[in-house]
Amino acid sequence: MAPFSSFGRWGVDRYRGGVTDPIPLADLEAALLRISTEAVVTPVVRSDALDEAVGAEVLCKAESEQRAGAFKFRGAFNRLSMIPDDDRHRGVVAVSSGNHGAAVALAGRILGIAVTVHIPEDAPVAKRRLIEEAGAEIRTFPAGTGDRESGARAQVAETGATFVHPFEDPHVMRGQGTTALEFHGQVGPLDVLLVPMSGGGLMAGCASAMYHLDPGCRMVGVEPALADDTRQSFEAGRRVFIDPPRTIADGLAVVAPGKRTLSINRGLVAEVRTVTEQQISDATRFANAELGVTLEPSGAVGIAALLDDPGAFAGLRVGVILSGGNLDPDRLLPPPTAA
Template sequence: MLTIEMIQDAKKVLEGVARQTPLLSTTLINPGSDVYIKCENMQITGSFKLRGAYYKAANLTEEEAQHGIVACSAGNHAQGVAYAAQKMGIESVICMPAGAPLAKVEATKNYGAEVVLVPGVYDDAAAKATELQKKKGYTFLHPFNDPYVMAGQGTVGLEIVEQLEDVEVVLVPIGGGGLISGIACAIKTLKPECKVYGVQALGAASMRNSIRDGKVETLSEVNTVADGIAVKQPGDKTFTAVQKYVDGIVTVTEEEIAAAILHLLEKQKTVAEGAGAVSVAAAMFNKVDIIGKKTVCVISGGNVDINILDRIIDKGLQVGGRLTDFSITIPDKPGQLTRMLQVIADADANVFSINHDRVGKGVAVGKCKVDVTVETRNKEHYFEVIMDLKENGYDISL
């Protein structure tokens, strides 16, 4: 059973292993609130997962350690386990979803673990890890549903209270629930008046649904850019802890996650993966009442897949009204395209890409369809561009 004493012991064990990550103040995430970001993306291995993995490994019996350990992970827990095992001289095998970001897979291998890629999502990797545990006699190191793992993650909560004594709200990403279980236990024990809220991706809201319905439930599928929290079923132990300590759970959309990642890159000069940015998305889009309150957003990890970062940035620009697609039908006559582009230029918008089609399906004879992507300053500027085009007689499809 998770206790504050375990969390405090974990802090001692992790001294010299895990970093005390920065707590940075920002006025830009939500102008009406006093927001801070807890930068676990700056932790060793790039996420908070090292804390729980190391504390669990440190509490293995000698016999368990000799048999080696097996774990399942979308990437961050994998790196934490591999790092801890390498430090302690323990053999480690990590089962990862085949679609896990390549950067996380390679990082896990570089820490000395054997990686087994499994078709599907986290839950499929978990099933494979269980199979290997029974077959090879490994000790299974669960990524969240374990009191020692939860206690290790809870050291983040201890640090938050130490770094900001008058904290009023803490927003924490939720996948399986290990991080928020530990953080909420620590904060509610030391500072019960502080509110702790969990944040999940709308496409992977297994804990939100389970708490709402009063029982552990399994999603039929998960779909989110936040691969680190793409969990179909929360743990029974984490479910109990969330019921006991957490004040509520909210969800954020894929577009909101992308906007948060972009904001952190552009305004805070920090890299967050999708799972790590959901807490910031909740603050940005007022999912919880934080106006006038000292609020901490836990950025749980920064191991973003560089191969998809450009797509995430584009999506974030679209949400902010800074990159927008629309189509315009114009007469197929000399000079018409130039005139249309001049209207856009006069509105101080920049054409990012353009496609001119006069023979496509649905395009009338004597007309052509122009698909345009423009860069604008914000949503207000975008609407100004659209109004200018309409006032000049252009037929626009958004």
Template sequence: MHLISLDRIHAAAKELSDVVRRTPLAHSRVLSDHVGGDVHLKCENLQRTGAFKLRGAYVRLRALDERQRAAGVVAASAGNHAQGVALAASLLGIRSTVFMPERATLPKLAATQSYGATVRAEGAVLSETLSLAKEHADRTGAEFIHPFDHPDVLAGQGTVGLEILEQLPHAGTVVVPTGGGGLISGVAAAVKAVRPQVRVIGVQAEQAAAWPASLERGAPVRIEDTRTMADGIAVAEPGEVTFAHVSALVDDMITVSEQALSRALLLCLERMKLVAEPAGVAAVAGILERPDLMTAPTVAVLSGGNIDPLLLLQLIRHGMTSAGRYLSLRVRLPDRPGSLAGLVAQLGDLAANVLDIEHSRISGALALGEVDVEISLETRGPEHREHVVAELTRAGFTVTSER
């Protein structure tokens, strides 16, 4: 299979010149300190529609002939590809129908509709939604727009790589969130054609990692379970086109845990003031987990920022817990006036912020006249957590569990 050429990516860049934003490259001091060399973020979360997907979608739709345009287009997506196709179709005057899973977040549904698409929320999971979209395309004659496995899509995504090298010509490593492989394929094709010595590293959520097994086997491998908070990269099987590019051009493929994704999201929000979705921060998580693989200057692609506010609240708490910023304790106290006040006073002296308290008097482990208190605290980090538990124990409190 022929790989996309640098000329095709340059042509895509011209097609996109008045359509997409040239997203900024932001230096990160905290990540640079972690790696021991400069780290920059390519902020595609600030792109139109909130993700890089518009680039590939527009290039793909622009290449359609008049007959295909008249028939309309259909796509399936949990969010970012949906919005990219909807906006691209609207800009080109093409009718679009987008299938989204029944449980797709309301902000993504609303955004896709606002870009002019007819949205159909069907299918319990994305694979089922994808099948329904393909059936619709076969039945109506509409052109199915694959989210990643097409050379035109790769050419559009490759413009991210061109911009990175224009903004940071001496880049040493480019780290890319990886699902189906459209973004990393395009970025690698652009980067390797201009500066073959640059390392290109893909990052997958370990709970939805089809690429390591596929690369080991030498062909796309389908995985059955893709349950991860990073739904934007939860792809069960690489495509034929993307597999050819990744296997030929990408230097390494690593996986990161859900905890690492949470920590990366919180870091971007708290230290860099950048809102991103879990899939979008996969490259940042990869840098945090494997700094040894990075040759500076390193660029992490922050691929998307479309996150449901309710999920953001959950992930902030999850990320703070992973970073040692939350502590939940069960403390056994005498069931008499003043016991709880003494515990709270001690926690105040230890500079632990009390978030929630709940009493339990029904445990079979309790003796007569005892009560268990479940208490949630905000702490300053792992060392502070340990200090709080040690000081409570030293003060005579019985800590029966902690997490």
């Protein structure tokens, strides 16, 4: 693949049949204002070792320092803030492998809304603990099941609670997009921005923000090779459903991208790169040692992509979203690659 520096600026036709309805800038700015009383302005971190390894200026947005340990708090708080007062007594229901649930639980506690989170039986202990500490009720479903939402949907039908989808909800997407809105205000224009991808909500929000603020920035998604639903969907031109993935990047383990998110991302994202379990493990260790922040594997996939193919990014101003830092000490990473 040619280095990014050989590509021109974005054209009006974009990537795959034209721009597909990016989130309006006014909606992103309203979300940023709405969450500003509770969300943390997360730091930008750098490492000489990373710059040297890639041959680029690498600027990392440490969402691992966000409340509840991940970017998910932005979307969760924005969504719960939009629930009408007359509906709040019915509560909120979420489905999550961990970070979304922890974020919704914390947002609910702040806003005085009861929360139930449906999680897989093998959800990371650290993330389960965050949900419990925020006072949410936990219900579990079998690990590896393809239908993660049936129990939650049944509860919503019975109680009238608000279901907060982790990536398809427009208010959640707008909240996640504040990550890039804030990042741009901190660092200015970028040549490329790498964003972890699972259901695609973070990317849909960030790509929309950069479309409005920095249209020369090339958006690159990153996902585990064992959970490459978005890469396959891009290649097929439609949503592709994969078997329930098993990856150390548990926060990126979904069976398909969202319908809404894929519609946005196909028009705004240049490509999706995949990284192996070993590359994710090595990048997690590298980031935790060199950047001064604690990352979970899902939060380190952007670093993994840089280290996998540094020549593609050499000489560029590169942004990376470090999406989360809820590292589970009970889950061992694969041994580091031998030097």
